[in-house]
Amino acid sequence: MRWGLHPRGPGAAALAAARNLWVSPRLRCHPGWRGTTRRLLVRSVTGASNQLQSSNNGRYRDTVLLPQTSFPMKLLGRQQPDTELEIQQKCGFSELYSWQRERKVKTEFCLHDGPPYANGDPHVGHALNKVIGVIPAFRDRVPHRAPLLEACFFLSHSLAVFPLSLKRKKEVGKLDFKWGKLWEECVDLENGTCAHPLIPDKASPLLPANHVTMTKGTGLVHTAPAHGMEDYSVASQHSLPTDCLVDEDGVFTDVAGPELQNKAVLEEGTDVVIKMLQASKHLLKEEKLVHSYPYDWRTKKPVVIRASKQWFVNITDIKATAKELLKKVKFIPGSALNAMVETLDRRPYWCISRQRVWGVPIPVFHHKTKDEFLINSQTTEHIIKLVEQHGSDVWWTLPPEQLLPEEVLSQVGGPDALEYAPGQDILDIWFDSGTSWSYVLPGTDQRADLYLEGKDQLGGWFQSSLLTSVATRKKAPFKTVVVHGFTLGEKGEKMSKSLGNVIDPDVVINGGQDQNKEPPYGADVLRWWVAESNVFNEVTISPSVLNAARDDISKLRNTLRFLLGNVAGFNPETDSVPVNDMYVIDQYMLHLLQDLANKITDSYKQYDFGKVVRLLRAFYTRELSNFYFSIIKDRLYCEPAGGPKRRSCQTALAEILDVVLRSLAPILPHLAEEVFQHIPYSKEPKSVFRTGWIRTSSIWKKPGLEEAIESTCAMRDSFLGSIPGKNAAEYKVIIVIEPGLLFEIIEMLQAEETSSTSQLNELMMASQTTLLSQEPRSVTTDVIERKGTFLINLEGGDIREESSYKVIVMPTTKEKCPRCWKYTAESPDTLCPRCAEVVGGK
Structure with a gap:
């Protein structure tokens, strides 16, 4: 049995196409229309459905099935x-x-x-x-x-990675470690020779450099090869020495001379240099000026850039392979791939050593008197075993002779005359965290x-x-x-x-x-x-952004509350109506629901959570609150509790609640669980997160339904637009459609010529609706007429027909029913036929 779907009229081909609207369709349909406003611009409607909640003040209060749920409308403050x-x-x-x-x-x-x-x-x-x-x-x-x-690795406390890092570095030759200079910031340069102001007989060359221009200063700058990357590059091109006269504490070394030794470079050292220039009569002018200088971003103090010896990885040999493998990685957003390749191209090597008081030590032993170091597979294997047994602090706590295996110890002076000392450098924290994949991904092929x-x-x-x-x-x-x-x-x-x-x-x-x-x-x-x-x-x-987010959730919360309240007394296992027997508008909502579920699932897979929010917001505001809910309230509140019309609606609401709930759960887990606990028919497990992802049915997908609903909504918009601000329930509507496919489709929503209880009238939200294939013989002079056209487009254009229609609007002659508040009663004191039957049946 299909509620109210009794097709009649001529046209075998048209009828066959129309029938396909109500079964699992094979049609691809592209509805279109002209002459009216589309359904997406839904107007708010006053009338029967919006007044029903007030009807409980009358003598029929107990016969109206208002929503029932303990789910709170709002959560305030704490x-x-x-x-x-x-x-x-x-x-x-x-x-x-x-x-x-x-x-x-x-x-x-x-x-x-x-x-x-x-x-x-x-x-x-x-x-x-x-x-x-x-x-x-x-x-x-x-x-x-x-x-x-998942696995989290602390940047500054990743000592647990130590054995892992050492195991990776056993094959040290593959990574091509090199001892060199680390440059931490920059300075400037130019060409000829000039005399040094403080060192007699020392000639300083004037050299060209691309980083020095006439746009800033004089175009002639001082060069300190040990105190800036650009200076160092120029010095390297011209084989200049890179001696550093500043130690790790920012003070001059003894090589700088007795007058400067142990003086802080940025403090008293500056005053001493000025005095030395004055004494040698080479100070031309002294004044204070403001200029750009590197500052530490944390302490907001000036820094001294200096060269220091560090450990490097030469990545030249693996860069090409790395860039090729990146092509097989999906980047979101896609532009991030190019950005990563660009940073990789600018990186000729990787400095993996740091000087900190904490971190994973680099297991290198330095010769006490020579510029030599000791690290090999024997020493690293020994350290790995020690760390596995005692933890990574062994590098700092054990005597140096215990950090070396016996066979190596005997070759480097023995325990009493050890020629090497453990290095004090630690691994770059990005090397620590950068090797964490080998713990998270135990398989050699896993990603x-x-x-x-x-x-x-x-x-x-x-x-x-x-x-x-x-x-x-x-x-x-x-x-x-x-x-x-x-x-x-x-x-x-x-x-x-x-x-x-x-x-x-x-x-x-x-x-x-x-x-x-x-x-x-x-x-x-x-x-x-x-x-x-x-x-x-x-x-x-900002507060305004957070307030907007809270308002969004409040609106969603009210939508969910409506859904919960109207599935009270409904058991999906026993009360569900088969899809093909449901009201057309209910089938249409399932059709939209499947499309929503597919798009949301795909958006989650693409990590496009913003699209998930936009899809949900559009669905619960436009399709549910503004459209579907306003249409079905009369059926929910005033039909018999277990009647097929109400059960059809509840079947759709239960599926909508389930899909919307699972769609929002990853983003709003607390709200999802709160709603899940209030579902009247839910069973164990009592958590939405243990019940799987969105479930839909392929039989929900019925593109042909769009023709029926979209065309009816186009006509409804014509009707509502003709009575702005008025109560739609106080008017009756005549719809005139020329014979053809559109008429056959709309006719399947209303079997009778005139009805106040048909699916068509429910969609129109009028007192009653009359469907005609030709103009009525006579109408009163106070009627309002609106015309429009709608394009039926089925089978990708194989079935294509444009039909015109007319909507005739006039005040109803019926009175307001005291129970449902629809204008379908014969007098103000009597129930309408539908309500009389429902109340009498109780």
């Missing part, structure tokens, strides 16, 4: 974070990761999480990074993609499904991971790389601790000390802000 914490505990959020890992699946989705923040409290930029990373983890509850596998970090890591963690993986196994460690931008303040300014404009995510979630100025938004608002932002560029955060 209720939001408190409810989220309660949900986390009740639904076992902390156990989800273990549950995922224990599931028996064919493949695992591996998110290799990047190095976390180690210097102080995380700020909202780190929250952005972690939210982007954790959303795929929630999405991959799907059996075929399965659990998240992580996803690496995720900010755009600054194109030359950092992304690159160090790539280089170490290519050097040791000729393979990139990742399949996909997602690169996000940085967070900015309300005015677009950079967010940093030094500027004092860092936003604490804990304050966003739980509120500040003054919660009137810093209210608690909860974690879901923060997650929604991340998801809806274009995270591949810079992302702005």
Whole structure:
């Protein structure tokens, strides 16, 4: 049985095409229309459906089936974070990761999480990074993609990686380590000779250099080969010495002479140099001026650039292979690939040593009197064993003679006359984190499904991971790389601790000390802000942005509350109506729902969470709240509780609730779980995250339904546009359609010529609707007429027909029913025929 679908009329081919609207179609259809406003511009309508909630004040209150749910409309103030914490505990959020890992699946989705923040409290930029990373983890509850596998490595506390790093460096020849100079900043230069002002008989050459121009200064600059990259490059071209007269503490060495020795370069050392120039009568002028000079970005103090001996990896031999392998990696956004290749091209070598008081030591022994070092497979194997037994502190705590294997120790002076001392250099932290893939990816052929970090890591963690993986196994460690931008303040300014404009995510979630100025938004608002932002560029955060995100969630919350309230008393296992027996508008919503589910799933796979938010927002505001809900309220509230018309609607609502809930769960896990707990027919497990991903049915896809709904909505827009601001239920409508395919399609929505209970009248939201194939013989003079056309386009254009229609609007002669408030009663004190039957049946 199909409710109200009883086709009649001529045209076998047209009828066959129309019938295909209600079965699983094979048609590809492209609806179009002219002469009216499309359904997407839905007008708000007052009338029966919007007044029903007031009807419970009358004597028929108990006969109206209003929504029933304990799901709260709003969570105010502290209720939001408190409810989220309660949900986390009740639904076992902390156990989800273990549950995922224990599931028996064919493949695992591996998110290799990047190095976390180690210097102080995380700020909202780190929250952005972690939210982007954790959303795929929630999405991959799907059996075929399965659990998240992640590993975090601290930049400044990655000593646990020490044995791993050493194992990788046993084949030291492959990485081609070199001892050389590290340049940490820059300076300037030009050509001839000139006398040194303080050293007699010393001639200093004047040399050409590309970095010196006439656009700044005199075009003649001093050159210090040991104190700047550009100076060093010029000195290297012309074989100049690169002696450094400044030590690690920023003071002059004894080589600088007794007058300067132990003087701080940027303090008293400057005064001494001026005095020396005055004494030698070479000081022409002394004055203070403001000029550009390198400063440390953390301490805001000037720095002295100097050359120092470091360990380098020559990456020239692996660069070509690395760039070739990057072509097989998916970068999001795509422009990040070019940016990473460019940074790789600019890097001839990699300095892997640092001088810090903490970190993973480089296991090199230095000769005490000669410029020689000791490192080989024997020494590294010995260190590895010691670290495995006692931890990485052994490098700093054990006596030097115990750090060497006996066979090597005997060759270098023995325990009492050891010629070598352990080096004090540590590994570059990016070498530490860059080798973490070998722990996360135990298989030699395995690659992580996803690496995720900010755009600054194109030359950092992304690159160090790539280089170490290519050097040791000729393979990139990742399949996909997602690169996000940085967070900015309300005015677009950079967010940093030094500027004092860092936003604490804990304050966003739980509120500040003054919660009137810093209210608690909860974690879901923060997650929604991340998801809806274009995270591949810079992302702005401010109170206005967070308030907008909270408003979005409030609207979504009301939509979900409507869905929950109207599936009360419904059991999908026993009460669902077969798809082909459902109301056409209900079938149409399932058709839209499947399309939504496919697009959302694809957007998650593309890590385009902003598109997920846009799709959800458009669906729950436009398709649900503004369109579908306004049409079905009468059927939900006033039809018999177990009647087929109401059950058809509830079947659609249950499926809509399920798809929307699972679609938003990765972004708003707390809201999703809260809703899931309020579903009246839900069963164990009591967590949406243990029940799989979105499920739809192929029989929902019925493109032909678009012809019926879109054409009817075009006519409805003509009707509503003719009575702006008026109650649509107070009018009756005559629709005149010339004979043809459009008439046959619309006729299947209304079997009778005139009806107040047909599917067509439900869509029109009028008192009653009359469907005619020719003009009525007579109409009153006070009618309103609107004309339009609609183009039917089926089978990719094989069936194409444009039909004209006319909508005739006139005031109804019926009275308002005291139960449903539709203008379908004979008098104000009597029920309309439909309500009389429902109440009488009870």
